Amino acid sequence: MSDTTPRPEDENPPVPPAAGTGPLEPESPAAPAEPAAPVPPAETAGGPTAPPPGAYPPPPAGAYPPPAGAYPPPPAGYPATAGPGSQVDVVESFKWGWKKFTENVGPILIAILVYVLATVAVVAVWYFIVAGIFLGTSETTIDEDGTIRFGSGPNLFAVLFSGALITLVAVLLFSIMQAGFIQGALRISRGEPLSLDTFFKFKNLTAVIVASLLVAVLTSVGYLLCYLPGVAVALFAQFTLYYVVDRGVGAVDAIKASYQLVVKNFGTTILLFLGILVVSFIGSLLCGVGTLVALPVSLLAQAYVFRRLNDEPVAP
DSSP states (O other), rough: OOOOOHHHHHSSSOOOOOOOOOOOOOOOOOOOOOOOOOOOOOBBBOOOOOOOSOOOOOTTTTTTOOOOOOOOOOOOOOOOEEEEESOOHHHHHHHHHHHHHHHHHHHHHHHHHHHHHHHHHHHHHHHHHHHHHHTTTOOOEEOSSSSSEEEEOHHHHHHHHHHHHHHHHHHHHHHHHHHHHHHHHHHHHOOOOOOGGGGOOOOSSSHHHHHHHHHHHHHHHHHTTTTTHHHHHHHHHHHHHHHHHHOHHHHHHHHHHHHHHHTTHHHHHHHHHHHHHHHHHHHHOOOOOOOOEEEHHHHOOOHHHHHHHOOOOOOO
């Protein structure tokens, strides 16, 4: 017996697809929506808010300290220094030298007088001793017309040799005096107090004497070779005693260091050299009295340029 009960499919039969269309594809699931960007918290009246959890904290106030081994800033009170090879105002060096001379005129003039009197006394005593010994036994005649003639005896050469020794002693005494004033000029350039004994205390006297002799010999030989080579030696060796006194180096090393400093800063150093010649010439015109001022002012100007070209501060 057949079942005649109607089924749901019979009441709602499926609708066939339209002509030309394929079966419907199932819909893909919708992509999840991206989360909204977080809104930064608003700043409060007292300043920025704290960083969100998990973020790096801001750097502390004052930024980072200087790295280890960095050079400290220059001390207050000193002007900016010029690096090696840079130009230094030569006119300013003489102004500075004159200013420091007037501020320390007492001990400077007393030291000059002591050195000059000592040099004159030593040279005079040495001259009269040598002349009395050798000239008394040399052949000296006076002609009828009053002309003095010296004989060619063996003692005449000894007299000439003694004259050279007298000149050498004078050069050495002047070099010692120059080294004493260089020591005082460098002390002033460092801003240290100056006293009279500063000009008579030497830490490297042997090197001072050897360096002075070497420079004197080289300069003399240069003067014999048409004069200009001697001027060149004086120019390139003008800072020799500064290196001996200030750095404590040997005579040969000081001459080399002076040569290198002049070569690297030729424009500045030749202007300084010419300026010293002009100041010395003007001082010599005033019956020698001007030399008492020209010498210390020139050495102070040299000390100023020496320290500035070596990238060292100079006391104002």
